[in-house]
Amino acid sequence: MTDTRTGGRILVDQLVTQGCNRLFTVPGESFLAVLDALHDAPEIETIVCRQEGGVTFMAAADGAMIQQPGIAFVTRGPGATNASIGVHVAMQDSIPMILFIGDVARGDRDREGFQEVDLPAMFAPLSKWSTRIEDAARIPEYIARAYSVAMSGRPGPVVIALPEDMLCDEVEALDRPKINAPAQPLCPDAMIALTDLLADATDPIAIIGGAGWTPKARDHFQQFAENIGLPVAAAFRRQDAIANDSSVYAGNLGYGPNPKLIERVKNADLVLAVGARLGEATTDGFTLITPDHPGQTLVHVHPDPNELDHIYRTDLPICADMNEFAESAALWDHDLLSFDAGAQAHAEWLEWSTPRPSGAMLDLGQCVATMRDTLSLDSIICNGAGNFSGWWHRYWHYGQMPSQLAPTAGAMGYGVPAAVAAALRHPERTVIAVAGDGDFLMNGQELATAAQYGCNMLVIIVDNSTYGTIRMHQEREYPTRLSGTDLKNPDFALFGKSFGAWTVTVEKTEEFAPALAEAMQHKGIKLLHLKTDIEQIAASGVTVSGLRNK
Template sequence: MPLRNGGRILVDNLVRQGCDRLFQVPGESFLAVLDALVDEPAIDVVTCRQEGGVTFMASADGKMTGRPGIAFVTRGPGATNASIGVHVAMQDSLPMILFIGDIDRGTRHREAFQEIDFEAMFAPVAKWAARIDDAARIPEYVARAYATAMNGRPGPVVLALPEDMLLDEVEAEDRPRVEKLRQAPDPQAMDRLADLIRGAERPVAIVGGAGWCDGTASAFASAAARIGLPVAAAFRQQDSVPNDMPVYAGNLGYGPCPLLPKRIKEADLLIVVGARMGEATTDGYTLVTPDHPGQTLVHVHPDPTELNRVYRTDLPICADMRSFARALDALEGLPQFDSGAAAHAEWLGWSDPQPRDGVAMDLGPCVKTMREALPADTMICNGAGNFSGWWHRYWRYSGPCSQLAPTAGAMGYGTPAAIAAALRYPGRTVAAIAGDGDFLMNGQELATAVQHGANLIVLVVDNGGYGTIRMHQEREFPGRVSATRLSNPDFAALARAYGATAETIDRTEDFAPALDRAKAASGVRLIHIRTDIEVINFSTTIAALRAR
């Protein structure tokens, strides 16, 4: 068996596991890995401008492929910058592996240059955090990392790589490719579910979480439509199923269709498929309470530790989404409900934007223009902020991998995620939606997009402030504005400096021609949209908040 250094062994095993792209900011602590990548054409190396962008891109890539997105950063500052993406991957249930170049083994516990105990640091926000001290065990650690990141509830793994370990030349036995496990639902549990559906009067399904692909969404949509089961999406997981299915009821979270929470509260049977039922989806655990008196809860999840973790579960079903959706579609003798069509009609009315009087730049009609002008499978990628609410309400997601949005509420996510999407799906239209504060947290990654030839449209919604916090401020302390105003650069000029095509608009009627010009161009195309912070979200104004 030939001798290889740790860097070479690591790269060889990433290839074995199917890695075709990784995201990184280089560091001297993993030079041996960078050297091995010189001779590895199977892996596309994306060089980013900040480590937060690295892990945002890797976590988004993990959602799109179903296999771990791969990130490399250096120790200390690199790892702390990267931690935001680890948190997103955990809360969003996305498979990702973060490799951190670390200090030499012999200098540990001396507070060496940029030393951090990464196992302790990442343990609360990762599925597994470890350090590889023996180069011969790299194949074992990599295989375990893939299995851990993908199976059960998907999530992030963090592996620290001592710099001197990567230079050790050893014999190592490579591990074969690890596949995601499939678990079919218990047939008796499916029989029990069928009985519960037959006995229900007001059933509702809530979908979300990881593991939704086109086949899964199609099977679930077929089953739900056949019986008229209303289907709501968990917060920022609207792409779990096609929104044009005849029983889609809209999304939960912030600003849902007003009639949807009432429908959820009045349901006698809740079928939760894949979603964790987190704080945002359940409106602070009040829309559905953990003990949900008067309601029967069926919870389907691929990880047994999520079942009965927070919510009392009357029928827990441990299964992957694809296997469950197929089993559900195969059930026979189920009743027909009228509520699915009614819920869909309510959502269609709610998601049809109407012009708002006196608003110069009205984002609702802009979203409608996008719906009419862009392909149905356009990928909408956003970070966090009130600006995203217009797309959550008015965009119609075509199905899995048409929405990349952080349920963890991380600002700065949309632009890096859109870059990852543009590289993964070069034939699809990709749009990054960012607020002004949101964009400036990772807008430097436009340089990455230009360098790597990504094609994407970027919309920067600029209201001159941290809008979400300003909204909360006006609710709690009306008229007392503090620390939320922003003085912004010329975003179009900034984008052109990066090598993008860009323009600025401030009227609704200017949006359609600007979008047409962006569609006709290629590469990175940015539209800077100036809005009035008075129009604080899609349903109210600052004046209305102050008048309460």
């Protein structure tokens, strides 16, 4: 199309061409021309949120689910700074996302105008690419490039500032066609080299999940690993990267992992990392696998060449599309490869992920076991950051991909917005937001968004009246000297009711099963307020009294 259009109209037309069917926003006067164009774009559902952090969390979660850029619009200044947390999550989680920010008019720049921020400079270290569009005629060029950058190599966020006067300009512009992410072809010699290394190994292990990981890659890699008996561990908060009932699934790395899995990784003579960056959480501060990993061979498969040898000395770097690598691995002739460790590692994980009574008045491990018995395996678990999440990381068995939406960046307040995005994207599936009390109140207002759009979702709030993770570290480092971690909470059940949710408060283990069963009989938002004892501070069995007595 080359007829005369406003910049706002051109921008929306490009989003439609690129396949965007949903975006998230808090409206701002700085991009009224875009909002006006969306009025005539039924192809795109506009989800109006209550805070810009919720906007970008939802867009990041949507991008993780659709493997295409999640789309967010916010205004300048306060809107941009609020939205920055979701950009940080998208970058550290390797999620494609595009954040559009309404900006001051071009003629007013550098006068510290109303809410003015140098947006490209602010977001440069947080994103793959941050820029500003000065000429409305070039909007198709910028949008095409934004989609390409967001999806190429290691996926990530792009931030584009939109001067409000530019969006009102009426110009002719030539539309660009839909962008398909370029795929790095797999070198056949790399598969031969990998096979030779595996043939020489006695105790190999794979660590998977991350950039470019898809359901297709998951299925093919699982087939490959099961064929040769290769133990497979999931990187931090990538537990749906392989079916948890796979005969070779060894569990997850990160915070509070199975000690037997830790020993298995330490004793491995070959580590095959596929998609994972081997970041700080997955490697326990770069100590589980050290950057130089003496005595271990590292094969690192990643879609972005910039990640290979970036931190880790890599014995065999393979730059490839995850789908192509996994499919080639599944089809490769590995008749001479066979390991017993896969079945052993899976048995160890089954033992580790089986809850046993803790004696707590409200035993979260038993609650998760009840959820496993009650809810479908294709349920989507969404959570932010905090010790509360450890019970689900350890005891929940994740099903199809996507079934885990959790920020590897460790951002609080992610669970409820992510659940809204998941409920909208997958209305046929059970969606659960799990949040701690401190975590929930960072974005609990997005229950209003869930209510507005008729989301069907279960919210579980774990309330121990403290910032539990910080309290745990405090008890370890400065025992009996509490400072800054106590919380005075509202009645979360009443809070949920104010948004039209069905709610109940649970204080004992035996109350959880009937409460869950009744909750699942209701449509819309269901909220379970779980009041727990601070003594039970971590799923690993660590207690407050135990920390103090060390």
